[in-house]
Amino acid sequence: AQSVAQPEDQVNVAEGNPLTVKCTYSVSGNPYLFWYVQYPNRGLQFLLKYITGDNLVKGSYGFEAEFNKSQTSFHLKKPSALVSDSALYFCAVRDRGDTGRRALTFGSGTRLQVQP
Amino acid sequence: DARVTQTPRHKVTEMGQEVTMRCQPILGHNTVFWYRQTMMQGLELLAYFRNRAPLDDSGMPKDRFSAEMPDATLATLKIQPSEPRDSAVYFCASGLVLSPKSYEQYFGPGTRLTVT
Numbered sequence: 001a002q003s004v005a006q007p008e009d010q011v012n013v014a015e016g017n018p019l020t021v022k023c024t025y026s027v028s029g030n031p032y033l034f035w036y037v038q039y040p041n042r043g044l045q046f047l048l049k050y051i052t053g054d055n056l057v058k059g060s061y062g063f064e065a066e067f068n069k070s071q072t073s074f075h076l077k078k079p080s081a082l083v084s085d086s087a088l089y090f091c092a093v094r095d096r097g098d099t100g101r102r103a104l105t106f107g108s109g110t111r112l113q114v115q116p
Numbered sequence: 117d118a119r120v121t122q123t124p125r126h127k128v129t130e131m132g133q134e135v136t137m138r139c140q141p142i143l144g145h146n147t148v149f150w151y152r153q154t155m156m157q158g159l160e161l162l163a164y165f166r167n168r169a170p171l172d173d174s175g176m177p178k179d180r181f182s183a184e185m186p187d188a189t190l191a192t193l194k195i196q197p198s199e200p201r202d203s204a205v206y207f208c209a210s211g212l213v214l215s216p217k218s219y220e221q222y223f224g225p226g227t228r229l230t231v232t
Contacts, residue, residue: 043207043223094219108158
C-alpha cells in the first residue's frame with residue numbers, strides 16, 4: 001500500500017520569509033515523490049518530482065523539496081515566499097516497486113497563505 | 117502549449133438525470149485519469165486508463181458511474197442517475213508513461229458539477 005500525509009491543513013507565512021510545506025509518505029519499497037500546486041478554479045499543476053539521485057530537487061517558481069529517506073519525508077520549501085505563491089499544495093507518492101497498475105496517491109492538500 | 121481540455125466547465129442538473137463529462141487528453145499521452153475533488157474528501161482517484169484500457173476503477177461507484185475511452189482523443193465519465201452527493205469538481209488528467217519514472221500528470225481545468 002502507498003499513502004501520503006500532509007499534517008498541516010494551512011500554512012501562513014509573511015512575504016519574503018522562507019516557507020515549508022510538510023509531507024510524509026509510506027510505501028512498501030522506494031518512492032517516487034511529487035508536488036503539485038492548485039490555484040483557485042484551476043486544475044493541479046506539476047511543480048517537481050523526486051525519482052532518484054540528489055535528495056534536493058529543484059522545481060518550478062523557485063520551489064525545491066528535500067527527500068529524506070530516514071524520516072520518510074519530502075517537504076516543499078522556498079527561500080522567499082511571494083503573495084502569488086498562495087495556493088493549495090498537494091504531495092503525491094508512487095511505490096517504485098509497483099508493477100505498474102497503480103496511479104499516484106495524493107495527500108489531502110495544504111493551503112499556503114502568504115501575507116503581504 | 118498542449119493542454120488537457122474538459123467539457124463542460126460547469127454543469128447544473130437535477131437529481132436522477134444523466135451527466136456526461138468529456139476530456140481530451142494531450143495528444144500522444146497514453147494514460148488518462150479521472151479524479152473527483154470535494155472539500156470533505158479531497159482529491160479522489162475514480163478511474164485510470166493506459167492505452168485506452170482501464171487499469172483501475174476501484175474508486176468509482178460502479179452502480180452509477182462509468183468511464184470509457186472510445187478513442188485516444190476522448191475520455192468520458194458518465195453518471196446515471198446523478199445524486200446530490202455527486203456534486204464536486206471532476207478533473208481529468210493525462211500523462212505519458214514510458215517508464216515507471218515518468219509519472220507526471222497534466223490536469224485539465226475541471227468540470228464543476230452541481231446536482232440539485
